[in-house]
Amino acid sequence: MRAMTDTAQKTASPPAAFEDYLNARAERMNTLVASYFSGVAQGSTADMKRYLYEPLAAYSANGGKRHRPLICTLACEAVGGDPDRAAAAAAAIEHFHTAALIHDDIADESLLRRGEPCMHLTQGEGLAINAGDLALSQVTGLVVEDMSLSDAIKLRVLDELVQMTQRTIEGQALDIGWARDGRFDIRVEDYLIMATHKTAYYSGATPLAVGAIIGGGNETQIEALRSFGLSSGLAFQIQDDLLNLIGTKESTKKDFRSDITEGKRTLIAVHAIQHSERSDELVELLSTHVSAVDDLARVVALMDAAGSLAFAHDYAIKLVNKAKSELSEVLLASRARELLLTMADYFIARMS
Numbered sequence: 001m002r003a004m005t006d007t008a009q010k011t012a013s014p015p016a017a018f019e020d021y022l023n024a025r026a027e028r029m030n031t032l033v034a035s036y037f038s039g040v041a042q043g044s045t046a047d048m049k050r051y052l053y054e055p056l057a058a059y060s061a062n063g064g065k066r067h068r069p070l071i072c073t074l075a076c077e078a079v080g081g082d083p084d085r086a087a088a089a090a091a092a093i094e095h096f097h098t099a100a101l102i103h104d105d106i107a108d109e110s111l112l113r114r115g116e117p118c119m120h121l122t123q124g125e126g127l128a129i130n131a132g133d134l135a136l137s138q139v140t141g142l143v144v145e146d147m148s149l150s151d152a153i154k155l156r157v158l159d160e161l162v163q164m165t166q167r168t169i170e171g172q173a174l175d176i177g178w179a180r181d182g183r184f185d186i187r188v189e190d191y192l193i194m195a196t197h198k199t200a201y202y203s204g205a206t207p208l209a210v211g212a213i214i215g216g217g218n219e220t221q222i223e224a225l226r227s228f229g230l231s232s233g234l235a236f237q238i239q240d241d242l243l244n245l246i247g248t249k250e251s252t253k254k255d256f257r258s259d260i261t262e263g264k265r266t267l268i269a270v271h272a273i274q275h276s277e278r279s280d281e282l283v284e285l286l287s288t289h290v291s292a293v294d295d296l297a298r299v300v301a302l303m304d305a306a307g308s309l310a311f312a313h314d315y316a317i318k319l320v321n322k323a324k325s326e327l328s329e330v331l332l333a334s335r336a337r338e339l340l341l342t343m344a345d346y347f348i349a350r351m352s
Helices: 002-008 016-038 046-061 067-078 083-108 125-144 151-180 188-214 219-246 267-275 279-287 293-305 308-330 335-348
Strands: none
Touching (some): 016 083, 046 083, 067 219, 067 335, 083 125, 083 188, 125 151, 151 188, 219 267, 219 293, 219 308, 267 308
16 A cells, blocks of 8 residues: 555644644533433433433443534634533534434444444344434534523524534435445545535534634634535545544454445545446445455555545545635634644544
């Protein structure tokens, strides 16, 4: 994988500033997100807790670095607002993320999520769907109940969250539909539309726009942060796809290269099918959901030979550079702005 190695060396190690920010605030955000599940009013019977609240709380607790809610509060700060006022909306976005993962795992028939068995395997598909539905109800519920926001701000935030939900579902429909129909005629442009809708809105654009709205940002700032989130959120997804194939930490996990086994139409796969001299073999391996180590390695080798690993990494870098240049023009210099700029670099520098 020489081409990818050379390309990766052009990118510095993950910027410490944003990673430190996540690490310093993750526990507080974990407490905020978990507070919904810990109240005595949640679940009027022991069985309600057993079949709903406790499994959902356990799944949510395995939530990663919580970058989505944290960038929401950071955007609020970046436009001069009080980040604590964005806390409820930030938690609502994290609940959406939880719901999306639960439902996505079912649709993809996935086995593991962050090294743990998926909820539909431990609780059954019906209870998992139900738990995801409950998490979705909190997306609007937490905002409606937030007494720190005016009605006008609530309505605008709710509109953002509804549009985020619609965009994500649109992207998911493309992803699932292509898989159902065995489609491997997908172009790079098709992938970018799917990934932007499925991931970039809720992983970047909407958290940042919502934070800026709550913080009192002007329209130029709000739209610049939204655009920044779309570009950096798409770069985040592309890098996630790369990490699944070649990340050093991921290589020790049981779900390493699971994107190949699941036949996912990632940017790398789509580009490779278009450019590989052995595209027929590549389609055959992806469509038969191979899982043997040698088969998985063969797929990665074919992708690398087609230049697809390097193409995806370079594309992510271009997205981040574009995002950073746009944001620098509309936000005053501040600690929050610098953290957001290093966030973009962090998204594509997670190679280990």
